[in-house]
Amino acid sequence: MSCWETIADYSLRSIGIGSRLLPKENFTLCQQFTLIGSGMIWNIYFGVFALLSGFFFAVTLAVGKNAKNPLFRKPAEWFIFLFRGSPLFIQFFFAYYLFLSLKQVVPIFAPFTAAWIGALVVLFFNTAAYSGEIFFGALLSIPKGDIEAADAYGMSGWNRFRRITFPTMLRLAWPAYTNEAIFLFHATTLVYFSGFPAWRQKGDALYYANYFADKTFNPFIPYPILAGYFIVLTLILIGLFGLANTRLHRHMPKEARRKIRYRPNLIR
Template structure:
């Protein structure tokens, strides 16, 4: 079997397209690269959707935590504390058994026990909590002069938030938020090693890398391949977020623009 045939058979296997059975012996380098790359589809899926919805939730959490009304502030504080204070690995386990219990109550909760939805909800809540704290810190760091200038121009309420507070908050928080985005994509490798099962051996990139490492008793081929895919993904994330960072700071003089620096979270 040529490498092109392998790509055709296994390139989309993680989403149910192509060969149903995994190779059992005589593993080739092309098979390992193709299947691990196929699994990256799930990592990208979890990362993009969790980031997109988590970004909106994080903005709401930051504003709620800065509110003076305790009925609005306290739920946001406890949500952030809960998901920042507990390990993500444990959150996956508790969420799976919670959804499994709800499934026994009503079949309407059956999709929540699948990784595509249940694990996505956990990642969404986790990144919303961390990003909400980042945005809250940026919200507290907005120069008072900017707010006073908005008041002087008669901007209040939603117009002031949309045109002054929110863009400034994003500009201040963006470098730290970029690191959170990178960590989230790395954290997606935990999904199929927790309570959420991989249906018909359709897992993410780490799932396939672990499969080859177990079968060949040689982790020094699949795991570097996995690392290479994530390095490429990280470069894409850095490039995209760098463009957004440049757009957020385009109104500033060159010497006043915030430098974009990568500070990866080695441990959470």
């Protein structure tokens, strides 16, 4: 089988398109690159949807934690503390067995026991908690002069938040939020180790990397391939978030603009 035939058969296997059977012997580099790359579709799916939905929830959490009313502040504080204080790996297992128990009582929770939605919910809550704390710190760092100037112009409530508070918060938080987004995509590999089952043996990138490592007894080919895919994904994220950062600081002189720098979280 040529490499082009391998790509045609396996490039979309992780989403149920193409050959159903995995190669059993005579594994080639093309097969490993193709299947691991196919599994990246799921990692990108988890990362993109958790990041997009988690962004709006994170802003809500930050505003709630910054509120003076304890009815809004306390739930936001405890939510952020709970998901930042517990390991993501444990959250996956707890959520799986919670959804499994709820499934017995309310059948509507049956889809949540699958990785495509159950693991996504966990990643959504986790990144919302971390991002919410980042945005909360940015809210506290907004110069008082900006708020006083808004008050002087007669801005208040939603109008002030939309035109002054929210844009300034984003500008201050964006470098740290970029690193959170990168870590979120890296954390999608933990879905493989969670209790959520892969759908019909169509798992993420780590699922296929582990398959080849088990079959060939050589982890030094599939795992570096997996790492290479994530390095490329990280560079793409840095580029996209860098463009957004430039857009957020478009009104400032070039020497005053804050550049995006990748600062990996060694311990979370």
